[in-house]
Amino acid sequence: MRVLLLALRRLAASLPTLFVVLAGLFLLLQLAPGDTVDALVAQMGGGDPVMMEELRRYYGLDVSVAVQLGRYIWRLLQLDLGFSAIYGKPVSAVILERLPATLLLMMSALSFAFAGGMALGVLAARKVNRWPDTLISTLGLIFYATPSFWFGLMGIVIFAVNLGWLPAGSFEEIGAGYTGFRRALDIAWHLFLPTLTLALIFLATYLRIMRASMLEVLNLEFVRTARAKGLSPGRVVRRHVLRNALLPMVTLIGLQAGTMLGGSIVVESVFALPGLGRLAYESVVQRDLNTLLGIVFVSALLVIAVNFIVDLLYARLDPRIVT
Structure with a gap:
């Protein structure tokens, strides 16, 4: 309560x-x-x-x-x-038509970036100063330094144009008339490249934060005590290190929710996705003030909702903040 x-x-x-x-x-x-x-x-x-x-x-x-x-x-x-x-x-009707695409893109990209960054950060911290740590840190630096639109364009050229493995854009197959699970699979297939494009920069941030946080927690006294009791390295990480190391990661989710919404403008434009980011760009060009303000209002509500959930998660991970 x-x-x-x-x-x-x-x-x-x-x-x-x-x-x-x-x-x-x-x-x-x-x-x-x-x-x-x-x-x-x-x-x-x-x-x-x-x-x-x-x-x-x-x-x-x-x-x-x-x-x-x-x-x-x-x-x-x-x-x-x-x-x-x-x-x-x-304006509410216009936004409701475009909101599902942005929500799916944002949720999938955030989930992929968080899970991938956490896994890679843990691996890099456990293999610190060895080749896995060097490789992961180098890839993180490359992902962070490369613009998202370049990842998107290269993904289209390689996987859509040259190899033909993935669709080049749009939210779903136009005119296919898919329903139910088949439509969900089609949407997921079309969102694979946009999700990867939007998530890579954030994944690089999460893995660097997770690596640094893991290294800091691994050197604390209660971790040394757990090791002295004879616990296995895997159990020490799962039960004692991971929960404390996740605190900066959870905080970062709330801080980057707005940044991810801003990044969706570029990704939705590259992949022709009918989302709020592309709608915001069109509203600016067409001087549709009401629609643009409505997008900002809905986007701010989304960021507030994400931070509300983050506060609950943070309090669950660290009960000291409610005392």
């Missing part, structure tokens, strides 16, 4: 930050040239000034920035994300 109360307090403290971020982004976007009406007129091939003024009045763009911001915050308090002039439907 105390763990839940602690997490709820931190959750409540993050809500004012959410509104400050949205208000700051709203004001920042006002500095960019043009607005939604300009984008609409450009798509239509032109329009007269009278029509443009009517459109601005219809979409509430004829008032001051302060009034627009006040109206937006008031709608947001009512969980109304507004209307997308570019897509011709409520």
Whole structure:
């Protein structure tokens, strides 16, 4: 119960930050040239000034920035994300259409990066200063230093174009009409390369953090005591070292949730995935302010939810933080 109360307090403290971020982004976007009406007129091939003024009045763009911001915050308090002039439907409907692809990509990439980084970090720490440690550390440095879009493009060239093993992009086979388990397999097959592309940079971070944390915990007194009692090296790692070494890894999940959402913009653009990242890019280009702010709002909620879960996990791993 105390763990839940602690997490709820931190959750409540993050809500004012959410509104400050949205208000700051709203004001920042006002500095960019043009607005939604300009984008609409450009798509239509032109329009007269009278029509443009009517459109601005219809979409509430004829008032001051302060009034627009006040109206937006008031709608947001009512969980109304507004209307997308570019897509011709409520922003919530547009986001719900794109959210599943981003959630699947983010969850699969985060799971792969965490599990792979933990396994490689443990192996590197147990083989410290030997060839497995050197190889893993070198690969981690390469993964961290290489841009994700380059991994994606090379993956498409090698595995999709040259070898033909994997699809080059999209979320699923268009027009195949798969359902049930067959559709799930098709989506997983299409997400393999995007997941690997997004996860490699984060995997490199996790393995380096896990290696350093393992080496630190291995030198603590309670670990030496466990070894002196005659416990096997594997049991010492599983029961005494791993739980304490995981604390920085769990913390890093919450810190990198937002970074991973930002990285999905590049990955979704490279692989033509219909997710929130690609939608954010399209909204910026088309000056669809309501949709962009809605994406930021939903993304912030996702980050808050991830950090809420991280707080619960952290309290489970280290009960001292709730005392």
